[in-house]
Amino acid sequence: xxxxxxxxxxxxxxxxxxxxxxxxxxxxxxxxxxxxxxxxxxxxxxxxxxxxxxxxxxxxxxxxxxxxxxxxxxxxxxxxxxxxxxxxxxxxxxxxxxxxxxxxxxxxxxxxxxxxxxxxxxxxxxxxxxxxxxxxxxxxxxxxxxxxxxxxxxxxxxxxxxxxxxxxxxxxxxxxxxxxxxxxxxxxxxxxxxxxxxxxxxxxxxxxxxxxxxxxxxxxxxxxxxxxxxxxxxxxxxxxxxxxxxxxxxxxxxxxxxxxxxxxxxxxxxxxxxxxxxxxxxxxxxxxxxxxxxxxxxxxxxxxxxxxxxxxxxxxxxxxxxxxxxxxxxxxxxxxxxxxxxxxxxxxxxxxxx
Amino acid sequence: xxxxxxxxxxxxxxxxxxxxxxxxxxxxxxxxxxxxxxxxxxxxxxxxxxxxxxxxxxxxxxxxxxxxxxxxxxxxxxxxxxxxxxxxxxxxxxxxxxxxxxxxxxxxxxxxxxxxxxxxxxxxxxxxxxxxxxxxxxxxxxxxxxxxxxxxxxxxxxxxxxxxxxxxxxxxxxxxxxxxxxxxxxxxxxxxxxxxxxxxxxxxxxxxxxxxxxxxxxxxxxxxxxxxxxxxxxxxxxxxxxxxxxxxxxxxxxxxxxxxxxxxxxxxxxxxxxxxxxxxxxxxxxxxxxxxxxxxxxxxxxxxxxxxxxxxxxxxxxxxxxxxxxxxxxxxxxxxxxxxxxxxxxxxxxxxxx
Numbered sequence: 001x002x003x004x005x006x007x008x009x010x011x012x013x014x015x016x017x018x019x020x021x022x023x024x025x026x027x028x029x030x031x032x033x034x035x036x037x038x039x040x041x042x043x044x045x046x047x048x049x050x051x052x053x054x055x056x057x058x059x060x061x062x063x064x065x066x067x068x069x070x071x072x073x074x075x076x077x078x079x080x081x082x083x084x085x086x087x088x089x090x091x092x093x094x095x096x097x098x099x100x101x102x103x104x105x106x107x108x109x110x111x112x113x114x115x116x117x118x119x120x121x122x123x124x125x126x127x128x129x130x131x132x133x134x135x136x137x138x139x140x141x142x143x144x145x146x147x148x149x150x151x152x153x154x155x156x157x158x159x160x161x162x163x164x165x166x167x168x169x170x171x172x173x174x175x176x177x178x179x180x181x182x183x184x185x186x187x188x189x190x191x192x193x194x195x196x197x198x199x200x201x202x203x204x205x206x207x208x209x210x211x212x213x214x215x216x217x218x219x220x221x222x223x224x225x226x227x228x229x230x231x232x233x234x235x236x237x238x239x240x241x242x243x244x245x246x247x248x249x250x251x252x253x254x255x256x257x258x259x260x261x262x263x264x265x266x267x268x269x270x271x272x273x274x275x276x277x278x279x280x281x282x283x284x285x286x287x288x289x290x291x292x293x294x295x296x297x298x299x300x301x302x303x304x305x306x307x308x309x310x311x312x313x314x315x316x317x318x319x320x321x322x323x324x325x326x327x328x329x330x331x332x333x334x335x336x337x338x339x340x341x342x343x344x345x346x347x348x349x350x351x352x353x354x
Numbered sequence: 355x356x357x358x359x360x361x362x363x364x365x366x367x368x369x370x371x372x373x374x375x376x377x378x379x380x381x382x383x384x385x386x387x388x389x390x391x392x393x394x395x396x397x398x399x400x401x402x403x404x405x406x407x408x409x410x411x412x413x414x415x416x417x418x419x420x421x422x423x424x425x426x427x428x429x430x431x432x433x434x435x436x437x438x439x440x441x442x443x444x445x446x447x448x449x450x451x452x453x454x455x456x457x458x459x460x461x462x463x464x465x466x467x468x469x470x471x472x473x474x475x476x477x478x479x480x481x482x483x484x485x486x487x488x489x490x491x492x493x494x495x496x497x498x499x500x501x502x503x504x505x506x507x508x509x510x511x512x513x514x515x516x517x518x519x520x521x522x523x524x525x526x527x528x529x530x531x532x533x534x535x536x537x538x539x540x541x542x543x544x545x546x547x548x549x550x551x552x553x554x555x556x557x558x559x560x561x562x563x564x565x566x567x568x569x570x571x572x573x574x575x576x577x578x579x580x581x582x583x584x585x586x587x588x589x590x591x592x593x594x595x596x597x598x599x600x601x602x603x604x605x606x607x608x609x610x611x612x613x614x615x616x617x618x619x620x621x622x623x624x625x626x627x628x629x630x631x632x633x634x635x636x637x638x639x640x641x642x643x644x645x646x647x648x649x650x651x652x653x654x655x656x657x658x659x660x661x662x663x664x665x666x667x668x669x670x671x672x673x674x675x676x677x678x679x680x681x682x683x684x685x686x687x688x689x690x691x692x693x694x695x696x697x698x699x700x701x702x703x704x705x706x707x708x
Contacts, residue, residue, distance in 0.1 A: 035627040063627030087626070140665035182621045182666075184610055208654070208665070210620045211637050213570055213599055217606040220574040238624035240633050240655070245567055246624070252571040256538055266564045267536045270592035270600070272441070273389040273417030279594050283565050300562070301594070311494035311562070312536075 005259065007230040010201040013132045013174045016083025016104030018058055020132075020176050020234045021201025026227070026259055027234040028250040029059035029203075030243040031087075036062060036069040042076045053082050055291040056262045057247045059234065061085035061107065070094050074101030085134070092118045099125045105176070107134040110166040111143065111159075123170045132174040135163045138207055139181035139190075152181065153189035160194055175200055176234070180207035184222040191226050201233035208238065215239040216249045223253050248291075263293050264351075267315055268301040275303035277321045285344055297354050300329075309334060316354065319347050359613065361584040364555040367486045367528045370437025370458030372412055374486075374530050374588045375555025380581070380613055381588040382604040383413035383557075384597040385441075390416060390423040396430045407436050409645040410616050411601045413588065415439035415461065424448050428455030439488070446472045453479045459530070461488040464520040465497065465513075477524045486528040489517045492561055493535035493544075506535065507543035514548055529554055530588070534561035538576040545580050555587035562592065569593040570603045577607050602645075617647050618705075621669055622655040629657035631675045639698055651708050654683075663688060670708065673701050 012022025020027060030052065032045070039045060052060060064070050064086045074097070077084045083104035088094045092113045095106050099122075106126065110119045126133055137159045139152050149155035156179045167175055177200045179190040187206050195202060206222045209215035219237040226232045237249040254260040271279050279301050290299065300318035302308030305327050308320035313332025321327055326343040328336040328350055338346045366376025374381060384406065386399070393399060406414060418424050418440045428451070431438045437458035442448045446467045449460050453476075460480065464473045480487055491513045493506050503509035510533045521529055531554045533544040541560050549556060560576045563569035573591040580586045591603040608614040625633050633655050644653065654672035656662030659681050662674035667686025675681055680697040682690040682704055692700045 031624065031626055033625050033627070033629070035629075037627075065628050069627065138665065140667065141661070182668075208621045208623045208656075210622050211634075211641065212566070213602045214606045214620060215622075215624075216567055216570045217574050217603060218610055220571050221578055221607075221610050224575055224578075240622040240624055240637055248567045249571060252568045253575075256572055256575050266568060267562045268564050268569075268594040269562045270385065270569075270594055271387050272385055273387070273391075273423065274419055275387070275389075280565075283594055287565065302562075307495070311492065313494065 005228055005230055005257070008195050009199060010233055011173065011199050013176055013201055014130070015059065015085075015132050015176075016102075017081060018083055020203070024233070026232060026254055027058040028056060028247055028254070028260075028262075029061065029085075029234055029236050030057055030246040030250075031061045031236070031238075032063075033243060036064070036072045037066055039072060042072060042079065045072075045076055046079065049076070049080055049082055052243060052247065053080075055244060055247055055288070056251055057082070057243070059083050059085060059104070060243075061087050063087045064094050064098060065089075067094065067097060070097040073103065074098065077101045077103045090114075092122045095122050096125055099129050099131055103131065105132040105134055107136050109135050109137070109163055111163050119166060120170060123167065123172045127172055130174075132176060133167070133172070134176040134178060134203060135160065135167075136178045136180070136203070137163070137190075139186055140207070153186050153193060156181070156186075156190040157193045164198070164200070176203050177201075178203040178205065180205055182206065182208045184218055184225075187222045188225045191231050192229065195231045202231060203234045203236060204232040205236040205238055210240060212239055212241040212245060215241070219249060220253055223250075224257060227253070227257050227259060261296055263291050264295060264297045264299040264316075266290065266299050266301065267312055267318075269303045269308070269311070271303045274307075276305070277303050277308075277326070279303050282319065282343065286347065289348060293351065295354055297351070299351070317347075317350055319343065359582055359584055359611070362549050363553060364587055365527065365553050367530055367555055368484070369413065369439075369486050369530075370456075371435060372437055374557070378587070380586060380608055381412040382410060382601055382608070382614075382616075383415065383439075383588055383590050384411055384600040384604075385415045385590070385592075386417075387597060390418070390426045391420055393426060396426060396433065399426075399430055400433060403430070403434055403436055406597060406601065407434075409598060409601055409642070410605055411436070411597070413437050413439060413458070414597075415441050417441045418448050418452060419443075421448065421451060424451040427457065428452065431455045431457045444468075446476045449476050450479055453483050453485055457485065459486040459488055461490050463489050463491070463517055465517050473520060474524060477521065477526045481526055484528075486530060487521070487526070488530040488532060488557060489514065489521075490532045490534070490557070491517070491544075493540055494561070507540050507547060510535070510540075510544040511547045518552070518554070530557050531555075532557040532559065534559055536560065536562045538572060538579075541576045542579045545585050546583065549585045556585060557588045557590065558586040559590040559592055564594060566593055566595040566599060569595070573603060574607055577604075578611060581607070581611050581613060615650055617645050618649060618651045618653040620644065620653050620655065621666055621672075623657045623662070623665070625657045628661075630659070631657050631662075631680070633657050636673065636697070640701065643702060647705065649708055651705070653705070671701075671704055673697065
């Protein structure tokens with residue numbers, strides 16, 4: 001159904017090597033979860049960035065709470081092609097410093113900076129450098145003047161509009177907005193409302209969504225409602241879990257709605273008392289590899305050689321086995337038998353033939 | 355929105371101490387993932403059952419591929435109040451043996467049993483014993499006669515109707531149906547179609563949904579579409595992961611749609627470079643406890659004491675801290691400061707005050 005989604009028209013905002021809005025593919029982003037300041041060398045962070053990039057992360061945000069973090073992020077940004085985002089609160093000097101580096105976007109709310117001359121200094125420099133901004137409104141930290149509004153979604157939209165007016169006065173256009181709440185209905189309502197009267201691209205997500213499973217459920221419910229209505233230009237799933245799982249969750253939502261394709265579609269049996277093949281173990285081993293494959297194939301990982309190939313006969317490639325042997329099947333027909341030691345190798349070999 | 359869902363009217367099927375259909379609360383179920391046959395004593399299985407029951411699992415299914423498993427399951431069923439389901443393929447003798455024990459439901463497809471006298475023998479005994487049946491149609495194992503039908507959802511409904519007619523001829527009424535496919539659209543379409551013309555309660559789920567994150571996304575998309583249309587009387591989320599996570603995912607879907615309430619609503623921050631409190635670690639330690647609390651409260655677990663209480667001010671109870679100290683807050687106001695050693699204890703103490 002969602003394949004026919006007509007997306008809301010938004011302005012195109014260049015963010016490093018990608019665009020957000022204006023019909024660009026809906027991008028997937030996550031956030032670095034450790035402080036930068038205690039990092040002695042950028043090498044470790046860069047290894048983490050490569051890993052995220054390999055699984056399909058398209059935009060990565062870092063908290064920049066101090067000048068040391070700004071310097072280090074600048075250094076890292078000079079050495080990667082992945083668009084990096086600096087997340088800054090209140091202190092416009094941190095943003096000014098970030099603008100000296102190839103940082104792709106800065107998340108900062110002009111309303112929090114204070115004096116208008118400081119806002120203007122920041123916005124002029126961002127315009128000179130061609131750097132995008134994101135304004136992020138969160139239901140939990142609305143300006144005092146709006147806290148009496150009974151409808152939280154309406155208050156969020158007003159907060160966003162106040163921020164927008166500060167930037168519009170300065171004729172600054174490359175801005176992405178986000179309006180996040182910790183519950184599904186408020187998040188959906190705020191974004192739907194905002195998108196009806198503004199052409200800013202939307203970064204969508206539920207904030208503080210919770211632990212892995214609950215947070216994935218909540219994010220799927222909210223984001224799918226927005227996405228099937230054509231709302232949303234970039235996605236962040238916020239989990240109290242790893243950035244990798246945030247990326248996989250966001251990709252999975254977009255893929256199942258037919259809006260993007262990231263790697264193969266995986267069919268895997270939940271295992272039961274009949275299972276003789278270690279589905280979960282095989283999945284874990286093969287998953288990092290699957291995520292690097294940019295092919296439109298369906299892969300099945302099944303628990304038993306009796307029903308496995310039959311149940312998964314619409315899969316392009318599948319695997320199942322007993323404890324020491326595996327069978328590899330194509331469209332439901334067994335094509336190879338291997339020892340367990342060679343299972344992954346053989347499976348990847350067949351996958352590469354596609 | 356979903357709080358106003360009008361559920362499809364279905365017949366009420368008694369399954370052990372619960373009912374499925376007829377307006378009963380939508381129950382959560384999962385499946386035991388290990389073979390029973392090699393189990394020497396029922397004790398270990400019973401410990402696992404207790405754990406699942408504690409987190410709110412309401413129905414538990416076991417594969418019964420041989421007579422040894424049937425005997426052992428019977429023994430276990432005699433010693434637990436949790437309704438247990440025997441999953442049987444082809445061999446009606448296994449089902450007959452299970453009917454000698456207090457097993458709450460048998461999943462078996464009459465069409466697979468073969469001779470009509472065998473079907474009749476099974477159905478008569480189930481009727482005598484007051485045991486419910488579930489007929490489970492899977493897109494991957496449709497009868498040969500239906501495989502040419504282009505619309506898989508339509509073929510699934512026809513397969514279900516063929517099974518239904520076998521039971522209706524014998525006037526057997528306590529039957530639950532399931533129609534599962536590995537993709538969202540087929541699963542939704544088959545269940546919507548079936549529910550329009552039949553009053554059998556529906557066990558809903560996506561089969562072979564995949565690994566934890568992807569499978570949770572796929573299941574949330576399919577089940578939410580059905581549930582907001584009023585379709586579905588019991589839920590199984592099938593993941594290549596633990597039964598515990600299947601239960602939590604199913605509960606989370608129902609809770610976020612306003613259809614059931616299981617324990618507190620958890621707000622937890624995704625953590626970032628500003629985080630000074632181990633959100634994930636605290637969550638892991640406190641989660642088993644949270645799941646046992648049958649209270650309508652919102653709990654927040656936040657990463658930093660500066661923004662945490664403010665961001666989570668709508669939470670009934672929250673916690674955050676630095677490495678060695680925690681603060682506990684109620685509705686955004688700090689009410690206690692404790693050493694990290696006493697954090698969980700103090701938190702649970704406050705939770706119990708509600």
